[in-house]
Amino acid sequence: MTTISPTMSHPQTENQGIEPTPVPLPMRVAIIGAGRGGTALLDVLHQIRTIQIVGIADQNPSAAGLKRAQELNVPVYDRVADLIKQQGLNLVMDVTGDPAMESVLQKEVPAGTDVVNGQTSRLLWLLVQHESTLQTELLHAEKLAGIGSFAAGIAHDMNNPLQLILGLAENLTDETDLEAVHLQARDIIDAVKRTTAICRDLTSYSRRSSLRQDCLISVNGKLDEALKIARYAVALQDIEIRKLYQPDVVVKGNPDELLHVFVNLITNAVQAMEHHGTLTLETKAMAAATQVCVSDTGSGIAPELLGRIFEPFFTTKPPGKGTGLGLYNIKNVIHHMNGTIGLESHVGRGSTFTLTFPGESGADERRTRP
Amino acid sequence: MSEFKSGFFVGGESCNGRVLVVDDEPDIRKVVRMTLQKAGYDVLEAENGEKAIETINYGENRLLLDVIICDIRMPKVNGIEAIAYFRQNYPRVPLIVLTGFPDTEMATSLLRQGVVDYLVKPVEGEKLKASVARAMEQRELAHL
Numbered sequence: 001m002t003t004i005s006p007t008m009s010h011p012q013t014e015n016q017g018i019e020p021t022p023v024p025l026p027m028r029v030a031i032i033g034a035g036r037g038g039t040a041l042l043d044v045l046h047q048i049r050t051i052q053i054v055g056i057a058d059q060n061p062s063a064a065g066l067k068r069a070q071e072l073n074v075p076v077y078d079r080v081a082d083l084i085k086q087q088g089l090n091l092v093m094d095v096t097g098d099p100a101m102e103s104v105l106q107k108e109v110p111a112g113t114d115v116v117n118g119q120t121s122r123l124l125w126l127l128v129q130h131e132s133t134l135q136t137e138l139l140h141a142e143k144l145a146g147i148g149s150f151a152a153g154i155a156h157d158m159n160n161p162l163q164l165i166l167g168l169a170e171n172l173t174d175e176t177d178l179e180a181v182h183l184q185a186r187d188i189i190d191a192v193k194r195t196t197a198i199c200r201d202l203t204s205y206s207r208r209s210s211l212r213q214d215c216l217i218s219v220n221g222k223l224d225e226a227l228k229i230a231r232y233a234v235a236l237q238d239i240e241i242r243k244l245y246q247p248d249v250v251v252k253g254n255p256d257e258l259l260h261v262f263v264n265l266i267t268n269a270v271q272a273m274e275h276h277g278t279l280t281l282e283t284k285a286m287a288a289a290t291q292v293c294v295s296d297t298g299s300g301i302a303p304e305l306l307g308r309i310f311e312p313f314f315t316t317k318p319p320g321k322g323t324g325l326g327l328y329n330i331k332n333v334i335h336h337m338n339g340t341i342g343l344e345s346h347v348g349r350g351s352t353f354t355l356t357f358p359g360e361s362g363a364d365e366r367r368t369r370p
Numbered sequence: 371m372s373e374f375k376s377g378f379f380v381g382g383e384s385c386n387g388r389v390l391v392v393d394d395e396p397d398i399r400k401v402v403r404m405t406l407q408k409a410g411y412d413v414l415e416a417e418n419g420e421k422a423i424e425t426i427n428y429g430e431n432r433l434l435l436d437v438i439i440c441d442i443r444m445p446k447v448n449g450i451e452a453i454a455y456f457r458q459n460y461p462r463v464p465l466i467v468l469t470g471f472p473d474t475e476m477a478t479s480l481l482r483q484g485v486v487d488y489l490v491k492p493v494e495g496e497k498l499k500a501s502v503a504r505a506m507e508q509r510e511l512a513h514l
Binding site for chain 2 (some may be wrong): 237
């Protein structure tokens with residue numbers, strides 16, 4: 001299984017016989033200040049496998065970055081002195097903006113450890129924010145590009161009820177049986193409602209991911225929602241769909257982004273099966289983690305491509321059929337959720353993508369969003 | 371309206387012609403049936419290409435089926451596969467495509483294969499009836 005994980009140094013392959021690449025020693029970094037700047041740095045730095053965040057310090061115990069650090073298993077300190085005396089620090093990043101902190105660090109940071117603060121620190125924060133905005137834009141652009149492939153599915157689902165509405169309305173112009181008139185009028189109303197639902201689903205899906213804070217998401221509900229969307233992109237009528245859902249499975253994250261991840265995985269799976277085969281959606285709540293598996297019985301992925309499929313702009317689809325950003329964006333979303341992606345694939349037999357998230361199962365259902 | 375389920379035609383009075391409607395959406399079969407029955411046609415239904423092939427191969431349908439109206443996107447045997455079968459095995463039965471998705475390339479290819487008309491839903495009753503009437507003329511010419 002190839003695992004792409006923010007906490008692992010390199011992808012590893014169990015069944016394809018690829019040896020892990022030697023890992024250089026990570027740069028050991030401490031972050032001072034857990035406000036917006038510290039939180040943004042945490043989110044970016046924890047994704048970089050050559051950086052180890054030794055800890056984050058803030059005097060304010062309710063600072064947002066401290067909570068985020070705990071979610072990412074980064075040690076939290078309320079005293080700066082305790083953090084900077086950690087062994088082997090390469091870099092201290094001061095994002096407090098406090099001039100007094102500069103003098104404290106000048107005195108206490110050991111020789112051989114670099115310090116970033118003041119305007120340099122501010123510049124760094126701006127770059128991090130810019131990177132985060134670009135990533136959001138990229139996700140949205142890829143989603144919109146994908147919606148282009150929905151045309152056939154949307155046309156099918158819109159034009160069928162429209163045909164019913166037109167046919168019944170034409171018939172009503174000379175229908176004399178009052179009971180038939182009532183029945184057909186009701187059929188027209190139902191058809192209009194179905195058409196409206198299509199528009200609602202799609203406008204909701206195509207909107208920019210909300211910037212609201214992460215919340216608990218019902219995974220089973222989100223997978224069902226993704227199936228509804230994916231059927232516009234790929235024909236599901238000849239696909240056997242197996243749902244192995246454990247009840248009440250939840251994860252923490254952005255619901256719009258997770259929906260996008262599921263739609264992409266399901267669409268890829270169905271395309272790999274060339275529209276005939278079995279799609280299995282499985283959810284598992286374990287003691288310390290939650291897992292979502294999307295499996296297909298399709299063509300599988302060649303071993304030599306396994307290491308590249310999460311790269312940006314890498315695609316095996318014909319020109320115009322794929323942006324090459326789908327799995328790259330999935331990886332970014334899952335990393336933001338502090339999760340991992342595993343992939344097991346056998347040529348000619350199919351693939352399984354396994355998403356593993358830190359345990360939120362059994363959490364308070366009242367906070368769960370559909 | 372008669373309650374004719376997908377499949378097998380079991381006889382009937384002489385009429386303007388016998389039409390097989392192939393579509394996975396019951397609603398579509400229902401309105402097409404409604405329109406064509408009012409115009410004096412006998413209407414058979416099939417919910418996919420597989421059922422359509424069964425239907426045309428059943429009893430007197432082999433000889434008496436006049437026109438097929440076929441959707442494209444359907445489960446099991448889709449419209450493209452079914453049309454290829456009909457063209458090969460029943461080349462004298464005119465075919466009309468009635469699809470939800472306009473695709474110029476596909477339309478060109480199907481018309482080249484001998485499909486009489488390529489209609490995109492929603493299609494008005496008058497247009498559908500005119501198309502079936504044209505197909506019936508072709509069917510009659512084929513019998514000459």
